[in-house]
């Protein structure tokens with residue numbers, strides 16, 4: 001009998017459901033919530049309500065696309081942490097209700113581990129040890145992955161995440177939320193060496209992005225005093241220069257981590273791994289350092305249930321189940 005798992009992701013502002021059969025993804029539906037754009041960031045209360053509206057149709061489509069019904073399922077998985085608690089509650093309650101009604105085992109997945117596991121969805125897959133740079137809206141981590149369920153965080157941000165650095169810069173530039181993809185777009189037509197922003201001097205493998213944010217704020221204030229149209233006249237170069245600095249902060253630490261651990265199987269994960277500049281920088285570093293570089297498909301970089309399903313598959317094989325008394329956790 002095959003292992004058919006339904007996985008649900010609802011940690012932030014994407015409602016997603018995926019079906020994995022015997023370790024292969026058969027469907028991955030994602031409902032993006034556009035309601036937050038007008039507020040310049042995710043509004044937790046609105047996110048929970050939108051999850052509540054989206055979850056039934058999204059699960060329905062995921063099952064249909066995979067060609068199965070709920071009666072063919074072997075287990076149900078969901079994102080337990082971290083995330084917005086009201087958002088996590090919708091996915092976890094739904095998964096628990098399904099597990100109870102269908103008498104199925106329940107699997108709880110940690111969202112950041114699942115981002116790393118996005119690298120194991122398509123072939124070729126990394127071998128272990130695998131070193132992953134996980135960069136999302138809330139986290140920035142260097143993860144040493146010694147097995148599918150064995151992850152060790154060896155570097156992390158001390159303040160803002162890389163995605164926040166992109167989003168907060170975009171806000172200062174008057175761009176809508178989430179600004180990361182827009183900075184990426186404008187950066188492609190800009191000169192990355194036109195403006196320089198200083199690199200923080202943090203020991204070890206940890207990161208810091210809050211100084212960069214302040215640096216950009218002062219840089220813009222100074223230049224706007226001289227030229228009120230400074231941003232619109234230089235948007236592409238500003239975006240390219242900021243992106244260049246964020247990428248160099250990430251890559252310098254990641255190269256250090258790879259040299260220290262001796263890892264040659266490396267990859268990226270999380271929303272910011274959709275960034276075209278970071279993808280290029282990772283491939284270029286791979287050529288120089290002799291790495292085999294893994295980069296997930298775009299749909300598996302930002303939040304999605306396929307990565308939850310992939311993690312759940314290995315948890316199923318390891319017999320890692322949770323009871324119906326499980327509760328989600330924001331951290």
Ligand code: KG4
Pocket residue numbers: 012135136137138139162163164166167178179180181184270271272273274275276301302303
């Ligand atoms: O992993 P994700 O979808 O959600 C979290 O778990 O946080 O990451 C979202 C983050 C946002 O900060 C967004 O601006 C950023 O990923 N992002 C990008 C790009 N696409 C998404 N940042 C830079 N360039 C992109 N192309």
Ligand code: ZN
Pocket residue numbers: 111115136137270271302303
């Ligand atoms: Zn995420």
